[in-house]
Amino acid sequence: xxxxxxxxxxxxxxxxxxxxxxxxxxxxxxxxxxxxxxxxxxxxxxxxxxxxxxxxxxxxxxxxxxxxxxxxxxxxxxxxxxxxxxxxxxxxxxxxxxxxxxxxxxxxxxxxxxxxxxxxxxxxxxxxxxxxxxxxxxxxxxxxxxxxxxxxxxxxxxxxxxxxxxxxxxxxxxxxxxxxxxxxxxxxxxxxxxxxxxxxxxxxxxxxxxxxxxxxxxxxxxxxxxxxxxxxxxxxxxxxxxxxxxxxxxxxxxxxxxxxxxxxxxxxxxxxxxxxxxxxxxxxxxxxxxxxxxxxxxxxxxxxxxxxxxxxxxxxxxxxxxxxxxxxxxxxxxxxxxxxxxxxxxxxxxxxxxxxxxxxxxxxxxxxxxxxxxxxxxxxxxxxxxxxxxxxxxxxxxxxxxxxxxxxxxxxxxxxxxxxxxxxxxxxxxxxxxxxxxxxxxxxxxxxxxxxxxxxxxxxxxxxxxxxxxxxxxxxxxxxxxxxxxxxxxxxxxxxxxxxxxxxxxxxxxx
Numbered sequence: 360x361x362x363x364x365x366x367x368x369x370x371x372x373x374x375x376x377x378x379x380x381x382x383x384x385x386x387x388x389x390x391x392x393x394x395x396x397x398x399x400x401x402x403x404x405x406x407x408x409x410x411x412x413x414x415x416x417x418x419x420x421x422x423x424x425x426x427x428x429x430x431x432x433x434x435x436x437x438x439x440x441x442x443x444x445x446x447x448x449x450x451x452x453x454x455x456x457x458x459x460x461x462x463x464x465x466x467x468x469x470x471x472x473x474x475x476x477x478x479x480x481x482x483x484x485x486x487x488x489x490x491x492x493x494x495x496x497x498x499x500x501x502x503x504x505x506x507x508x509x510x511x512x513x514x515x516x517x518x519x520x521x522x523x524x525x526x527x528x529x530x531x532x533x534x535x536x537x538x539x540x541x542x543x544x545x546x547x548x549x550x551x552x553x554x555x556x557x558x559x560x561x562x563x564x565x566x567x568x569x570x571x572x573x574x575x576x577x578x579x580x581x582x583x584x585x586x587x588x589x590x591x592x593x594x595x596x597x598x599x600x601x602x603x604x605x606x607x608x609x610x611x612x613x614x615x616x617x618x619x620x621x622x623x624x625x626x627x628x629x630x631x632x633x634x635x636x637x638x639x640x641x642x643x644x645x646x647x648x649x650x651x652x653x654x655x656x657x658x659x660x661x662x663x664x665x666x667x668x669x670x671x672x673x674x675x676x677x678x679x680x681x682x683x684x685x686x687x688x689x690x691x692x693x694x695x696x697x698x699x700x701x702x703x704x705x706x707x708x709x710x711x712x713x714x715x716x717x718x719x720x721x722x723x724x725x726x727x728x729x730x731x732x733x734x735x736x737x738x739x740x741x742x743x744x745x746x747x748x749x750x751x752x753x754x755x756x757x758x759x760x761x762x763x764x765x766x767x768x769x770x771x772x773x774x775x776x777x778x779x780x781x782x783x784x785x786x787x788x789x790x791x792x793x794x795x796x797x798x799x800x801x802x803x804x805x806x807x808x809x810x811x812x813x814x815x816x817x818x819x820x821x822x823x824x825x826x827x828x829x830x831x832x833x834x835x836x837x838x839x840x841x842x843x844x845x846x847x848x849x850x851x852x853x854x855x856x857x858x859x860x861x862x863x864x865x866x867x868x869x870x
Contacts, residue, residue: 387441387467391476393433393453395483401433402481406454409439411467414447414833414842415780423452443469447833447842451476452517459484459538460517468840485537485561490530491546491554493571497530500553504534504542507558507604537561543606546571551611552626557601577650578622579657581615581637588619589661592639596625596650599632625652637661643723664723667747669754671717671733674761681714683735683758685721686790690728690744696786698827698850700798703789706732732790733758740790740820762818765856769812769828772865777812781830781864785816816856824853830864 389409393402408423429435439449448466458481465474487504491497504522522542524532539562546554546569554571581592596610613623625633630651638644642661650657673683686706688694697703707729712719714735721731724747733756734740741758745751765785769778784805791804806814808830828849833842849868853860 385440385442386438387449387472387474389435389437389439389449389451389474389476391435391451392478393429393435393455394478394480395458396480397483399480401429401431402455402458403429403431403433404455405429405433405435405458405481407435407437408452408454409437410450410452411439411441411446412448412450412464413445413780414844415778415831417780417782417829417831417846419448419450423450441467441472447844453479453481454517455481456536457484458482466841469835470840484535485539485565487534487537487559487561487565487567489532489567489569491526491532491569491571492530493569497526497571498528500526500530500532501547502526502532502534503545503547504537504559505545505606506538507541507543507602507606509540509604534561541602541604543600543608544569545608551624552598552608555598555608555610555626555628557605572627574624575627575652576622577625577635577652577657578620579659581619581621581639581659581661583642584660584662586660588615588617589639589642590615590617590619592619592621592637592642592661594621594623595636595638596623597634597636598626598628599634601632620656627652635659641722643725662725665726665747665749665751666720666722667724667729667731667745667751667754668718668720669731669745669756671719671756671758673714673717674737674759677714677737679715681736682711683714683733683738685710685712685719686732686734687721687724688730688732688789690730692730692789694789696788696822696824698784698786698825700796700801703787703792705789705792705794705796707794709793731756734790734820736818737762738818739763740788742790760821763821763856764815764817765819765824765853765860766813766815767860767862769808769814769830770861770863771832772863777810778808778830778864779810779812781808781812781814781828782806783808783814784827784829786825788820788822790820819856821855821857823855826851826853826862828862828864832864 393405395402406428408426410420410423412419425439427435427437446467451463453461461481502524506520518538522534524534526532541558541560544556544559545552554569581589583589592615595612598608598610600607610626611623613621615621630649633650635647635650637659642663687708688706692704710721726748728746730742730744732740732742738758739760739762743756745754769781787804808814830847832845832847836843847864847868849864
């Protein structure tokens with residue numbers, strides 16, 4: 360049973376017991392009927408979840424905290440909050456293990472507390488059957504489907520991202536509960552990929568036959584800069600995607616023997632889609648792209664990394680169980696703040712150390728000049744330049760300045776009233792990032808104003824910051840009996856944290 364079916368079953372049991380909750384004056388009831396899109400028959404046991412959307416919220420509510428299940432006739436009744444000055448719309452999500460998930464959104468009227476959504480049709484999930492040939496032993500092979508990365512497809516939030524099945528004695532396999540989207544298909548045996556299909560769509564292709572290609576032998580030698588063999592180095596062979604939303608797949612891996620040699624059986628792949636990564640602790644990892652599988656061995660040189668040792672002076676009142684971080688940048692890296700996650704330099708390395716160990720060692724560096732930033736909870740980031748050579752001396756860094764606070768209040772210019780639920784994003788500096796940071800992980804630089812319009816950011820370095828403020832200005836229209844909402848944007852620069860700022864939003868900020 361997949362994760363959706365398990366979750367669905369548990370929530371179904373819960374909400375069958377509470378479906379009789381009475382409607383209150385400040386609530387709205389939602390009614391509807393779920394039917395099969397093919398034959399029009401009612402669908403029982405559909406999980407129906409609702410999320411009311413607040414008038415003043417920039418982001419829609421995604422909690423879907425209100426739920427029930429359909430009865431044998433496919434009907435449902437659900438109660439959600441409906442305070443006229445609080446909620447603007449609601450979203451409905453319907454889930455069933457054998458049907459494609461569906462989401463609907465409808466605006467709410469303050470004078471209305473009953474919504475009949477009528478019949479909602481659901482399409483059945485899809486299936487894919489296949490057969491594998493080309494080998495004497497085709498039983499027990501693992502066939503994996505992984506949904507393509509298309510963030511615009513809403514059902515990715517409800518559908519299983521991956522499916523796996525095993526072949527029977529004749530090489531047959533079967534998948535169900537699939538969606539009308541492309542998948543990457545791989546076949547593996549003993550942990551190694553032996554077949555790869557970049558894109559397959561069960562809506563277009565319900566059956567597939569795959570003839571296993573022959574594997575090729577890839578071999579070579581890993582050496583250091585003195586051309587001496589390196590033992591126990593790891594080699595990873597990767598097959599890269601052909602389409603923009605497909606998946607990169609690790610085909611197989613191995614390690615060198617005592618003489619630095621390796622060999623591996625690799626799925627035959629065009630050179631533009633094959634790469635090798637070679638790594639060993641204490642050496643710089645190296646990635647070879649566009650690898651051709653030839654008869655002559657590959658010779659892969661690895662360069663040994665250098666280390667830098669330092670001693671840091673931390674704030675005296677720092678907790679004994681706290682940590683500090685050492686982040687390493689090229690000496691010429693730009694350190695200007697930005698609200699754009701794509702323009703800043705990320706640190707080359709980031710290492711964490713306990714506050715009780717003020718001496719640190721960072722390894723894996725090339726010879727050259729670097730900028731080291733010391734930061735952590737309650738520490739204002741401190742930088743020092745360091746020259747890294749084979750005989751580097753220990754560096755000493757004083758990082759005993761506490762972090763600062765940036766706080767303020769957002770107000771409407773015409774009424775001086777507080778702006779609630781406004782989203783305030785602050786700019787960040789490269790030393791606040793991690794090497795693995797993506798734009799989706801940067802919500803830690805974002806805050807939402809409270810009922811009094813207040814916001815707050817802690818643990819900042821004393822420096823200038825930019826703020827991007829997004830708020831909703833809602834006015835009730837008597838003619839339509841609905842709220843007219845305008846999204847307000849404003850960008851300002853804060854010269855220094857430590858002062859409570861008062862910021863006004865007005866009509867000129869409407870976008």
